[in-house]
Amino acid sequence: LDCLKPRGLFVSFGSSSGPIAAFDIGLLVQKGSLFATRPSIAGYAVTRQDLLRMADEMLALVKGGKIVSEARQIYALKDAAQAHRDLESRKTTGATLLLP
Incomplete structure (x- = not known):
């Protein structure tokens, strides 16, 4: 999350390197109103x-x-x-x- 600019978008796509550790969603606000998504073809x-x-x-x-x-x-x-x-x-x- 530290590499994102304010209002940056974090996309989690695939899981070949394993699951992402849980994190406090409040960090998205603290680090500049960040966005996070986990897209799936089934959603589109x-x-x-x-x-x-x-x-x-x-x-x-x-x-x-x-x-x-x-x-x-x-x-x-x-x-x-x-x-x-x-x-x-x-x-x-x-x-x-x-x-x-």
């Missing part, structure tokens, strides 16, 4: 139609070059077992691709 895509619409919108942004993702790890499909081991042991960051 309530129906299958919502999910499909959102996927279409996101894929259009990817096709249009507005969202670009660079793979940090690329594995041949024959090395899929190693890719899984690396993912499970948290040796990867960002996007990982398996190529045929």
Whole structure:
């Protein structure tokens, strides 16, 4: 929380590094009216139609070059077992691709 500016936003997304320790919500006021959220796709895509619409919108942004993702790890499909081991042991960051 100390790294946020006043009215900053703290987002807790995923839990690969384990649960966040409990904290006094009053700290959000003391540190400058901070905001905290824990988003979930279930809160945005309530129906299958919502999910499909959102996927279409996101894929259009990817096709249009507005969202670009660079793979940090690329594995041949024959090395899929190693890719899984690396993912499970948290040796990867960002996007990982398996190529045929």
